[in-house]
Each structure stands twice: as structure tokens, then as C-alpha cells.
Amino acid sequence: MIKHKDHFHGSDLEKIEEIYGIKKEEIVSFSANVNPLGVSPLLRTTLADKIDAITTYPDREYTSLRKCIAAYCGTDHENVIVGNGSTELISLFIQIEHPKKAMIIGPTYSEYEREISLGGGTTLYYPLREKDDFRLDVNDFISHLNENIDLLVICNPNNPTSSCITSADMRHILDACKEYDIYVMVDETYVEFAENMEEIDSVPLTNYYNNIVILRGTSKFFAAPGLRLGYAITGNRDLIKAINTRKNPWTINSLAVVAGETMFSDTAYIKETKDLITKERARMYQAFCESPDYKVYKPSGNFMLVRILRDGLASQDLFDRAIREKMMIRDCSTFPFLDNKYIRFCIMNPKDNCSISCCIWRTFASCCNATKILRISSGENIAIAFDRSSILSLFTFRQPPFSNCTVMTFFSSLMSPSVIALFS
Numbered sequence: 001m002i003k004h005k006d007h008f009h010g011s012d013l014e015k016i017e018e019i020y021g022i023k024k025e026e027i028v029s030f031s032a033n034v035n036p037l038g039v040s041p042l043l044r045t046t047l048a049d050k051i052d053a054i055t056t057y058p059d060r061e062y063t064s065l066r067k068c069i070a071a072y073c074g075t076d077h078e079n080v081i082v083g084n085g086s087t088e089l090i091s092l093f094i095q096i097e098h099p100k101k102a103m104i105i106g107p108t109y110s111e112y113e114r115e116i117s118l119g120g121g122t123t124l125y126y127p128l129r130e131k132d133d134f135r136l137d138v139n140d141f142i143s144h145l146n147e148n149i150d151l152l153v154i155c156n157p158n159n160p161t162s163s164c165i166t167s168a169d170m171r172h173i174l175d176a177c178k179e180y181d182i183y184v185m186v187d188e189t190y191v192e193f194a195e196n197m198e199e200i201d202s203v204p205l206t207n208y209y210n211n212i213v214i215l216r217g218t219s220k221f222f223a224a225p226g227l228r229l230g231y232a233i234t235g236n237r238d239l240i241k242a243i244n245t246r247k248n249p250w251t252i253n254s255l256a257v258v259a260g261e262t263m264f265s266d267t268a269y270i271k272e273t274k275d276l277i278t279k280e281r282a283r284m285y286q287a288f289c290e291s292p293d294y295k296v297y298k299p300s301g302n303f304m305l306v307r308i309l310r311d312g313l314a315s316q317d318l319f320d321r322a323i324r325e326k327m328m329i330r331d332c333s334t335f336p337f338l339d340n341k342y343i344r345f346c347i348m349n350p351k352d353n354c355s356i357s358c359c360i361w362r363t364f365a366s367c368c369n370a371t372k373i374l375r376i377s378s379g380e381n382i383a384i385a386f387d388r389s390s391i392l393s394l395f396t397f398r399q400p401p402f403s404n405c406t407v408m409t410f411f412s413s414l415m416s417p418s419v420i421a422l423f424s
């Protein structure tokens with residue numbers, strides 16, 4: 001097995017190609033958290049026709065694009081600023097705020113801490129607790145805020161826990177932050193995937209609070225990480241002015257402008273994405289809830305965090321097994337507060353979702369000495385596993401759907417030899 005100290009980012013397919021010798025085109029990435037439908041059909045037809053856009057510089061103010069984003073998000077275009085992916089805006093915002101002491105709710109995306117430390121600031125983590133299923137205890141959190149903190153970073157829904165904070169709770173947080181003069185950066189990269197998006201979306205709060213900036217992008221929901229189009233929303237015009245002063249001109253290219261002006265109006269694609277993710281997420285969540293070997297945390301984003309409950313199996317084993325089957329999941333052992341018992345994978349199309357679930361369950365079966373994995377008929381598997389306490393587990397799972405999924409556990413001693421012979 002390959003020991004990797006550094007994790008693979010969801011987009012590190014070149015590294016995988018080099019280390020495992022698997023062509024990157026053949027890998028299904030469950031770690032990039034990108035919409036499995038691919039690009040919007042409207043965008044696909046429009047972009048080619050608008051290729052001549054690259055013959056001129058884009059509008060320095062990006063007014064038309066900002067109007068499209070504003071209409072999509074329900075805000076005024078004066079509150080919108082665009083960037084080269086949300087990454088550019090995370091960086092610019094932190095450079096401008098230049099926090100001495102920032103608080104981050106973690107475990108979360110590592111880029112915030114990196115950017116804060118590049119600017120010479122220190123980061124304090126407020127840990128989400130496993131015993132709370134990684135959901136924020138808002139009152140306890142607020143009691144940890146004080147005047148020494150100048151920036152708070154929240155990812156909502158949070159990567160990798162997929163937990164979320166409602167806008168009602170966000171209001172309490174913003175009120176407390178106002179008292180201590182703390183600016184709040186909310187990364188809503190995954191908010192459009194949430195079934196209860198209207199309860200989470202912080203954009204309406206920008207009408208009432210001037211200490212919040214919201215970051216979003218097109219990389220995940222619109223399956224366009226190569227486009228590099230992100231945006232920020234804030235009601236604080238001074239902040240927008242400061243970002244514009246610091247920002248290089250034309251960091252969003254003309255094709256990304258055309259794409260942005262198109263994709264936000266593809267309502268059929270937006271609906272199809274939401275329907276697919278909602279349905280598949282519920283199916284996957286249910287399937288993992290029923291497994292005695294894993295714990296899954298209720299997901300709001302398009303990905304799930306799973307904890308391995310059994311001894312003798314680590315996140316790296318699952319990563320390794322999945323990648324050899326050309327599927328890439330996220331080994332979460334490098335996230336602060338998580339360890340080698342956590343994995344994360346995103347929701348893909350139904351067939352791929354079945355493949356990754358089967359792979360994860362099969363890995364468990366083989367790690368506890370499965371005597372045999374039988375393929376009964378196409379699409380149906382039976383795995384038999386004897387674990388150390390001589391319990392016989394019989395897994396059957398059919399593809400699709402998981403509604404037929406059963407995980408039965410027997411004491412092998414209670415099974416007649418003829419039954420065991422059936423499986424041997």
C-alpha cells in the first residue's frame with residue numbers, strides 16, 4: 001500500500017496518475033465535490049458560439065455579469081464583486097482585513113488558515129464536536145468570542161462535515177460579532193446543494209449587517225472548476241471599494257464572463273441538479289445509516305463525512321482500495337480534529353454511487369477476513385465476512401436501488417453447516 005502523508009486534493013488527479021499509474025481520465029472523482037451532471041447544456045451550446053468574446057478585453061467593471069449574479073442570488077449588483085474563483089476572493093478579503101487573530105470553525109477547508117498565516121496572523125480553531133454530530137452549538141460558540149478576535153471564518157455548509165448553520169443562528173453569531181467588532185466571512189461554496197437552502201442562505205442578511213461577506217463560486221454546483229469564476233456578496237460598500245482598489249484588472253476572462261451570463265439562467269439544469277443530489281444524497285445517507293460498521297453525519301452539502309467504526313480498517317485502506325478501482329475518495333486524516341477513521345465522498349450519479357458504496361462495504365468485508373465475495377447475478381453481490389468474534393455478516397446489496405440493501409449479522413455457530421456450505 002502507498003503511504004501518503006500529504007492528502008490528495010480532489011483535483012490532484014495528475015499526482016494519482018503518477019503514483020498509481022491510472023489514467024486520470026479513467027478516475028471517477030468522489031473527492032472534488034463537483035456536480036456529476038457536468039456543464040450546463042445551455043452553456044455548452046452558447047460558449048462555442050461566443051468564442052469571439054476573447055478578441056476584446058472584458059468590461060473592467062463586469063457590470064452585466066454582476067447583474068446576472070445579483071438576479072440569481074436575490075441581491076443588488078452593487079453588492080456583488082467577481083473573482084478568479086472564490087479562492088482569489090478568500091485571498092483578497094483576508095489580505096484586506098489583515099487579521100491578527102482569526103477564529104475558524106473547524107474541521108474545515110484548509111485555505112483560510114493558510115491565507116491568514118501568510119499575512120502573519122494567527123488562527124484559533126473552535127472545534128465542532130463529534131458527539132454533536134459536528135453540528136455547531138451556537139450558544140457555546142458565542143461564549144468563546146471576544147474583542148481580541150478580528151475575523152471569523154465559517155464554511156456553510158461546511159467542508160468536510162457537510163453540517164450547516166441556519167440563517168437564524170447566523171443572525172445570533174453576527175449580532176455577537178458586531179459587539180466585538182469581528183468581521184465574518186461565510187464561504188457558501190456548497191449552499192446551492194442544500195435541500196433547505198432558503199434556511200441557510202445568508203445573502204438576505206447582507207441587507208441588515210455590514211460585518212458579513214459571503215463567498216460563492218461556480219466550480220462545484222455548475223461543474224466548472226476550470227473556468228475560475230467566483231463571486232462575493234456584501235452590503236459593505238467600503239469593503240467592495242477596498243477589494244476593487246487592490247484587485248488586478250481582468251482576472252475574469254471573457255469566456256468566463258459569457259459562461260457566467262449564461263449558466264445562472266439555465267433553470268432546467270439547476271432544477272435537475274438539485275433533484276438529483278437531493279434524491280441520491282437521501283439514498284446514500286440511508287444506506288450508510290443502516291450499516292453497523294460506519295457512522296454517517298447528516299449531510300447538507302453534496303458530500304458525506306463517514307466514520308469507520310470497526311478496528312483494523314483505516315481511511316487510507318479505503319482510499320487505496322477505491323483508487324485501485326479507479327474511484328477517488330478523500331482520506332480525511334489530515335483535517336484538524338479528524339483522524340484516520342474518517343473519509344469523505346461526494347454524491348455522483350446513481351451508478352457511480354452504487355459502485356463507491358459497494359467498494360466501501362466490500363473493503364470492510366475483506367478486512368475482517370471475508371471468506372468469499374460471490375457475484376450471484378449481474379448487479380447483485382453477496383459478501384460473507386467472519387470477524388474476530390466469529391460473527392458471520394452477510395451483506396447483500398443490489399444496484400440500484402439501496403432500498404433492497406440488507407446487512408444481516410448471525411453468530412456463525414447458530415448457522416447449520418449446510419447453510420454455511422451454501423456460501424463456501
Ligand SMILES: Cc1ncc(COP(=O)(O)O)c(C=O)c1O
Nearest residue numbers: 085086087109159189217219230
Ligand atoms: C469550501 C471551499 N471553498 C472554496 C473552494 C475553492 O473554490 P474555487 O474553485 O471557487 O476557488 C473549495 C474547493 O475545494 C472549497 O471546498
